[in-house]
Amino acid sequence: MSRIPPLSRLSLLAAALALSACGQKEETPSPAATPEVAQTSVCGKVTVANMNWQSAEVLAHIDNIILSKGYGCEVELVPGDTMPTLTAMMEKGQPDVAPEAWINAVRQPLDAAVKEGKLHYAAKSLADGGVEGWWIPKYLADAHPDIKTIDDALKHPELFPSAENKRKGAVHNCPSGWNCQLTTGNAFKAWDAADKGFLLVDTGSAAGLDGSIAKAYERKQGWLGYYWAPTSILGKYEMVKLDAGVPHDKEAWEACNAKAECDNPKKSDWARAEVFTVLTDRFQKAGGPAVDYLNKRSWSNDTVNGLLAWMSDQQATGADGAAHFLKTQPEIWGAWVTPEVAEKVKSAL
Structure with a gap:
């Protein structure tokens, strides 16, 4: 509802006529008017x-x-x-x-x-659009052209060694408190990453997540985890988004995948924003x-x-x-x- 006080019909008509006359005066440039002046009035x-x-x-x-x-x-x-x-x-x-x-x-x-x-x-x-998902460094994707999907990456825990346990692979989570921390954790469960030899690594903060990518790039090591675009970090370090292998399942996402209490998450790509x-x-x-x-x-x-x-x-x-x-x-x-x-x-x- 308008916040302008109501006017009588007569007042409205008078106001409309006044505005019309005023608008005609401003929108009709004089012969000497420059294109810039005409454009300003538009x-x-x-x-x-x-x-x-x-x-x-x-x-x-x-x-x-x-x-x-x-x-x-x-x-x-x-x-x-x-x-x-x-x-x-x-x-x-x-x-x-x-x-x-x-x-x-x-x-x-x-x-x-x-x-x-x-x-x-x-x-x-x-x-x-806005893009979310799991990514790997381009140099690793180039060296292992067989890794195209999340399932492909999870076959090779040795390529993404965890700093905590070298015998395990690492999937880097979204920063603490962000909604993507929930969806990444549920994706980790949906893809049975733990059973395939992986640990879910808590990065703590956006700076911690960015730092883990920078460190991997400097050492040319494997890195696997959640990220999104567009962002400055992807402008500095060339990364490749893995194909989820399945489309976005909106129903599963809303029912479970995006929630903290999700006992049975399903494989689902992230929605493109x-x-x-x-x-x-x-x-x-x-x-x-x-x-x-x-x-x-x-x-x-x-x-x-x-x-x-x-x-x-x-x-x-x-x-x-x-x-x-x-x-x-x-x-x-x-x-x-x-x-x-x-x-x-x-x-x-």
């Missing part, structure tokens, strides 16, 4: 959610630069997170843009809002050519992994990462915009 002000993880943060800053410098928008970055941002967009129509919305957890209400015309899906932010840019109806209608950009702006996990790795090495902010990407990879982002807009962005950089 795009206007836009609020963009600066969500609180690295890939979403850098994407928000990329949008900030391209929308402001390329399309003349007046951009305001506002703090965001998945649930609060999408809920605010559904209920209040603000912010205008969620650059990297992981929608699996809120698919039902979000689809309903799109059907009602309140919100709109633009491009897939991540063309590959759908990641979209989401727009409010207001901006969909008012954004003009800027909306075309957001309908095209999509990049691969490999591209994001590499950029996040650079940001981690440089201790760079989202703004730093955005500027670096736009300066060094015009062949990617140039496909999202017209040549004229690309030249404006390059000139601004």
Whole structure:
């Protein structure tokens, strides 16, 4: 329900006529108006959610630069997170843009809002989607081309020796307290990894998990465990995701595999997360050519992994990462915009 106080029908009609006249005055440029001025009047002000993880943060800053410098928008970055941002967009129509919305957890209400015309899906932010599963280093995959699946890897505990017990293989778990710790533990049981000579290793934290991969790479040792993309660590260390050998079983996942008390988990691949840019109806209608950009702006996990790795090495902010990407990879982002807009962005950089 609108928070604007109700008006009489006469007041509404008067307000509509006033807004119409005002809109005509602003949207019709004078003969001397430059293309930039005309474009500003089309795009206007836009609020963009600066969500609180690295890939979403850098994407928000990329949008900030391209929308402001390329399309003349007046951009305001506002703090965001998945649930609060999408809920605010559904209920209040603000912010205008969620650059990297992981929608699996809120698919039902979000689809309903799109059907009602309140919100709109633009491009897939991540063309590959968010990816989870068990991974091994590429050098090990190259040396053992027979290892393609989780089942294949579990035939060779000797290739993934545990630091605690060299006679056992190791499967590295997700950080403590994360939901993926439960799903990885249940996958370990579903694949009967213990009976095949493996131990489930508690990595303790995200830093501990990343450190175990870095250590294995430095020593060219075997490593097997849970990870996800896009992330900076996969930009630094080339890893190969193992095929689960079975599709995602949503029913088994919800009934048992994703729960702490799961006595009989089933083999199931992890669901591929759908990641979209989401727009409010207001901006969909008012954004003009800027909306075309957001309908095209999509990049691969490999591209994001590499950029996040650079940001981690440089201790760079989202703004730093955005500027670096736009300066060094015009062949990617140039496909999202017209040549004229690309030249404006390059000139601004």
